Amino acid sequence: LAKTTQPISMDSYEGQEVNITCSHNNIATNDYITWYQQFPSQGPRFIIQGYKTKVTNEVASLFIPADRKSSTLSLPRVSLSDTAVYYCLVVNNNDMRFGAGTRLTVKP
Amino acid sequence: DAGVTQSPTHLIKTRGQQVTLRCSPKSGHDTVSWYQQALGQGPQFIFQYYEEEERQRGNFPDRFSGHQFPNYSSELNVNALLLGDSALYLCASSFGKRLTGELFFGEGSRLTVL
Numbered sequence: 001l002a003k004t005t006q007p008i009s010m011d012s013y014e015g016q017e018v019n020i021t022c023s024h025n026n027i028a029t030n031d032y033i034t035w036y037q038q039f040p041s042q043g044p045r046f047i048i049q050g051y052k053t054k055v056t057n058e059v060a061s062l063f064i065p066a067d068r069k070s071s072t073l074s075l076p077r078v079s080l081s082d083t084a085v086y087y088c089l090v091v092n093n094n095d096m097r098f099g100a101g102t103r104l105t106v107k108p
Numbered sequence: 109d110a111g112v113t114q115s116p117t118h119l120i121k122t123r124g125q126q127v128t129l130r131c132s133p134k135s136g137h138d139t140v141s142w143y144q145q146a147l148g149q150g151p152q153f154i155f156q157y158y159e160e161e162e163r164q165r166g167n168f169p170d171r172f173s174g175h176q177f178p179n180y181s182s183e184l185n186v187n188a189l190l191l192g193d194s195a196l197y198l199c200a201s202s203f204g205k206r207l208t209g210e211l212f213f214g215e216g217s218r219l220t221v222l
Contacts, residue, residue: 032208043112043198043213044151087150091208094164098150 002026002090004099011105018075020102022088025069033064033071034089038101044087047073078106110135112201112214120220121189129184129217133201140182141211142174143198151198157182158205186219194221 005023012018024033032051036044048055050062050071061074075082085101113132121127133140139158143151153166157176176182180201186193196218200211 034208041215043200043215044211045213046210049209093206093208095166096153096207098152101150 001092001095001097002028002031004088004090004097006086006088006099006102008100009103009105011107012078013107014079015077018078018082018104018106020073020075020086020088020104021070022073022099023070024088024090027068027090028092030092031090032092033062033068034091035060035062035073036087036089036098038085038087047086078104080106080108082106112199112212114197114199114214114217116217117215118218118220120222122222123189123191125189125221126185126187127189127219129186129197129199129219131182131184131199131201131214133180133182133199134212137201137203137212138180139202139205140176140180141200141202141207142182142184143200144168144193145196145198145216147195154184156205156207163205164207189221191221194219 002024034049035047038044048060048062052064055062063072083106087101088099115130141156142154145151154168155165156163160176171187173185196216198216200213
Protein backbone atom coordinates (compact mmCIF):
# COMPACT_ATOMS: atom_id res chain seq x y z
CA LEU A 1 0.00 0.00 0.00
CA ALA A 2 1.26 3.47 -0.88
CA LYS A 3 3.04 5.47 1.78
CA THR A 4 1.63 8.95 2.37
CA THR A 5 3.57 12.12 3.15
CA GLN A 6 2.01 15.27 4.58
CA PRO A 7 3.38 18.49 6.11
CA ILE A 8 3.84 18.09 9.84
CA SER A 9 2.11 21.36 10.68
CA MET A 10 0.38 24.39 9.18
CA ASP A 11 -0.86 27.68 10.56
CA SER A 12 -3.77 29.72 9.26
CA TYR A 13 -6.10 32.52 10.30
CA GLU A 14 -9.85 32.53 10.74
CA GLY A 15 -11.73 33.03 7.49
CA GLN A 16 -8.91 31.86 5.24
CA GLU A 17 -8.96 28.90 2.88
CA VAL A 18 -6.56 26.13 3.87
CA ASN A 19 -5.08 23.61 1.46
CA ILE A 20 -3.29 20.53 2.82
CA THR A 21 -1.45 18.38 0.28
CA CYS A 22 -0.68 14.70 0.67
CA SER A 23 1.81 12.81 -1.47
CA HIS A 24 1.18 9.15 -2.35
CA ASN A 25 3.54 8.40 -5.21
CA ASN A 26 2.98 4.65 -5.33
CA ILE A 27 -0.80 4.69 -5.25
CA ALA A 28 -2.38 1.66 -6.93
CA THR A 29 -5.34 1.42 -9.26
CA ASN A 30 -7.69 0.12 -6.57
CA ASP A 31 -6.69 2.66 -3.91
CA TYR A 32 -8.94 5.47 -2.70
CA ILE A 33 -7.85 8.62 -0.88
CA THR A 34 -9.63 9.55 2.31
CA TRP A 35 -9.17 12.38 4.79
CA TYR A 36 -9.98 12.33 8.52
CA GLN A 37 -9.95 15.03 11.20
CA GLN A 38 -8.94 14.27 14.78
CA PHE A 39 -9.30 16.39 17.91
CA PRO A 40 -7.36 15.58 21.10
CA SER A 41 -8.77 12.65 23.06
CA GLN A 42 -11.24 11.80 20.29
CA GLY A 43 -11.37 9.30 17.48
CA PRO A 44 -10.86 10.46 13.89
CA ARG A 45 -13.86 11.86 12.03
CA PHE A 46 -14.43 11.28 8.30
CA ILE A 47 -14.13 14.38 6.13
CA ILE A 48 -14.13 13.27 2.50
CA GLN A 49 -13.10 10.48 0.13
CA GLY A 50 -12.21 10.46 -3.55
CA TYR A 51 -10.72 8.42 -6.36
CA LYS A 52 -9.91 11.01 -9.02
CA THR A 53 -10.63 14.60 -10.11
CA LYS A 54 -12.63 16.64 -7.61
CA VAL A 55 -15.04 15.77 -4.83
CA THR A 56 -16.93 18.33 -2.78
CA ASN A 57 -19.18 18.02 0.23
CA GLU A 58 -20.57 20.46 2.75
CA VAL A 59 -17.33 20.81 4.69
CA ALA A 60 -14.44 20.34 2.24
CA SER A 61 -13.21 19.70 -1.27
CA LEU A 62 -10.72 17.09 -2.39
CA PHE A 63 -8.63 17.63 -5.50
CA ILE A 64 -6.86 14.67 -7.12
CA PRO A 65 -4.79 15.20 -10.28
CA ALA A 66 -4.89 12.79 -13.19
CA ASP A 67 -1.76 10.89 -12.09
CA ARG A 68 -3.24 10.48 -8.58
CA LYS A 69 0.20 10.77 -6.98
CA SER A 70 -0.99 13.51 -4.68
CA SER A 71 -4.20 14.94 -3.31
CA THR A 72 -5.17 18.26 -1.75
CA LEU A 73 -7.76 18.76 0.95
CA SER A 74 -9.28 22.23 0.79
CA LEU A 75 -11.07 23.71 3.81
CA PRO A 76 -12.93 26.93 2.97
CA ARG A 77 -13.06 29.77 5.49
CA VAL A 78 -11.59 27.96 8.51
CA SER A 79 -12.59 28.83 12.06
CA LEU A 80 -10.86 28.30 15.40
CA SER A 81 -12.77 25.03 15.81
CA ASP A 82 -10.98 23.61 12.76
CA THR A 83 -7.77 23.42 14.78
CA ALA A 84 -7.03 19.69 14.70
CA VAL A 85 -4.85 17.01 13.15
CA TYR A 86 -5.78 16.07 9.58
CA TYR A 87 -4.88 12.60 8.27
CA CYS A 88 -4.54 11.52 4.68
CA LEU A 89 -5.36 7.85 4.21
CA VAL A 90 -4.84 5.49 1.29
CA VAL A 91 -7.25 2.58 1.40
CA ASN A 92 -8.39 -0.34 -0.72
CA ASN A 93 -10.51 -3.34 0.16
CA ASN A 94 -7.57 -5.21 1.68
CA ASP A 95 -5.57 -2.66 3.62
CA MET A 96 -5.35 0.94 4.73
CA ARG A 97 -2.57 3.27 5.78
CA PHE A 98 -2.88 6.54 7.67
CA GLY A 99 -0.27 9.21 7.21
CA ALA A 100 1.48 10.88 10.14
CA GLY A 101 -1.01 13.74 10.02
CA THR A 102 -0.87 17.51 9.63
CA ARG A 103 -1.45 19.60 12.72
CA LEU A 104 -3.47 22.63 11.62
CA THR A 105 -3.59 25.60 13.96
CA VAL A 106 -6.14 28.31 13.19
CA LYS A 107 -5.40 31.66 14.80
CA PRO A 108 -7.84 34.53 15.45
CA ASP B 109 -28.66 7.22 18.28
CA ALA B 110 -25.55 6.02 20.06
CA GLY B 111 -22.36 6.16 18.14
CA VAL B 112 -19.44 3.79 18.58
CA THR B 113 -18.78 3.07 22.24
CA GLN B 114 -15.59 1.62 23.69
CA SER B 115 -14.67 0.36 27.12
CA PRO B 116 -12.75 0.82 29.25
CA THR B 117 -11.62 4.36 28.51
CA HIS B 118 -8.34 3.97 30.38
CA LEU B 119 -6.47 1.04 31.84
CA ILE B 120 -3.03 0.19 33.19
CA LYS B 121 -1.39 -3.20 32.84
CA THR B 122 2.06 -4.64 33.47
CA ARG B 123 4.34 -6.38 31.01
CA GLY B 124 3.32 -9.94 30.26
CA GLN B 125 -0.32 -9.47 31.19
CA GLN B 126 -3.29 -9.81 28.88
CA VAL B 127 -5.92 -7.20 28.08
CA THR B 128 -9.38 -7.22 26.52
CA LEU B 129 -10.93 -4.12 25.01
CA ARG B 130 -14.58 -3.88 23.97
CA CYS B 131 -16.46 -2.05 21.23
CA SER B 132 -20.11 -1.59 20.35
CA PRO B 133 -20.69 -0.38 16.80
CA LYS B 134 -22.96 2.42 15.68
CA SER B 135 -26.56 1.34 15.23
CA GLY B 136 -27.08 -0.22 11.81
CA HIS B 137 -23.41 -1.10 11.29
CA ASP B 138 -22.23 -4.67 10.94
CA THR B 139 -18.46 -4.29 10.56
CA VAL B 140 -15.87 -3.42 13.18
CA SER B 141 -12.20 -2.58 12.69
CA TRP B 142 -9.49 -1.91 15.25
CA TYR B 143 -6.56 0.50 15.23
CA GLN B 144 -3.53 1.26 17.37
CA GLN B 145 -2.50 4.88 17.71
CA ALA B 146 0.79 5.61 19.44
CA LEU B 147 1.32 9.07 20.86
CA GLY B 148 1.91 11.63 18.12
CA GLN B 149 1.33 9.16 15.29
CA GLY B 150 -1.48 8.22 12.96
CA PRO B 151 -3.67 5.19 13.62
CA GLN B 152 -2.42 1.82 12.38
CA PHE B 153 -4.89 -0.74 11.12
CA ILE B 154 -4.93 -3.94 13.19
CA PHE B 155 -7.79 -5.97 11.73
CA GLN B 156 -11.40 -5.94 10.57
CA TYR B 157 -14.29 -8.18 11.59
CA TYR B 158 -17.34 -8.88 9.46
CA GLU B 159 -19.88 -11.67 9.94
CA GLU B 160 -17.97 -12.78 13.06
CA GLU B 161 -14.79 -13.50 11.10
CA GLU B 162 -11.51 -11.65 10.74
CA ARG B 163 -11.54 -10.42 7.15
CA GLN B 164 -8.46 -8.23 6.79
CA ARG B 165 -5.40 -7.81 8.94
CA GLY B 166 -2.63 -5.25 9.15
CA ASN B 167 0.96 -5.87 10.13
CA PHE B 168 0.42 -6.95 13.73
CA PRO B 169 1.66 -10.12 15.47
CA ASP B 170 -0.57 -12.97 16.56
CA ARG B 171 -0.55 -11.59 20.12
CA PHE B 172 -3.31 -9.36 18.81
CA SER B 173 -6.54 -11.24 18.34
CA GLY B 174 -10.20 -10.40 18.25
CA HIS B 175 -13.71 -11.57 18.18
CA GLN B 176 -17.04 -10.37 16.85
CA PHE B 177 -20.32 -11.38 18.44
CA PRO B 178 -23.69 -11.99 16.77
CA ASN B 179 -24.84 -8.51 17.88
CA TYR B 180 -21.86 -7.07 15.91
CA SER B 181 -19.99 -5.93 19.01
CA SER B 182 -16.32 -6.81 19.14
CA GLU B 183 -13.38 -7.46 21.43
CA LEU B 184 -9.69 -6.88 20.94
CA ASN B 185 -7.36 -9.11 22.96
CA VAL B 186 -3.66 -8.49 23.38
CA ASN B 187 -1.54 -11.18 25.04
CA ALA B 188 1.92 -10.98 26.58
CA LEU B 189 1.85 -7.21 26.75
CA LEU B 190 5.00 -5.26 25.89
CA LEU B 191 5.89 -1.71 26.85
CA GLY B 192 5.48 -0.79 23.18
CA ASP B 193 1.84 -1.80 23.26
CA SER B 194 1.07 1.37 25.21
CA ALA B 195 -1.22 3.34 22.91
CA LEU B 196 -4.74 4.54 22.22
CA TYR B 197 -6.78 1.69 20.76
CA LEU B 198 -9.53 2.84 18.47
CA CYS B 199 -12.52 0.94 17.21
CA ALA B 200 -14.42 1.96 14.10
CA SER B 201 -17.65 0.67 12.65
CA SER B 202 -19.08 0.67 9.16
CA PHE B 203 -21.65 -1.10 7.02
CA GLY B 204 -20.45 -3.88 4.75
CA LYS B 205 -17.06 -5.53 4.57
CA ARG B 206 -15.39 -3.00 2.30
CA LEU B 207 -12.54 -1.09 3.97
CA THR B 208 -13.26 1.87 1.71
CA GLY B 209 -15.97 4.28 2.71
CA GLU B 210 -16.74 6.21 5.84
CA LEU B 211 -15.62 4.79 9.16
CA PHE B 212 -17.17 5.95 12.43
CA PHE B 213 -14.65 5.91 15.27
CA GLY B 214 -15.11 5.62 18.99
CA GLU B 215 -13.12 7.73 21.42
CA GLY B 216 -10.72 4.93 22.16
CA SER B 217 -9.28 2.98 25.05
CA ARG B 218 -5.97 4.27 26.34
CA LEU B 219 -3.72 1.42 27.43
CA THR B 220 -0.62 2.01 29.52
CA VAL B 221 1.79 -0.89 29.97
CA LEU B 222 4.23 -0.56 32.86
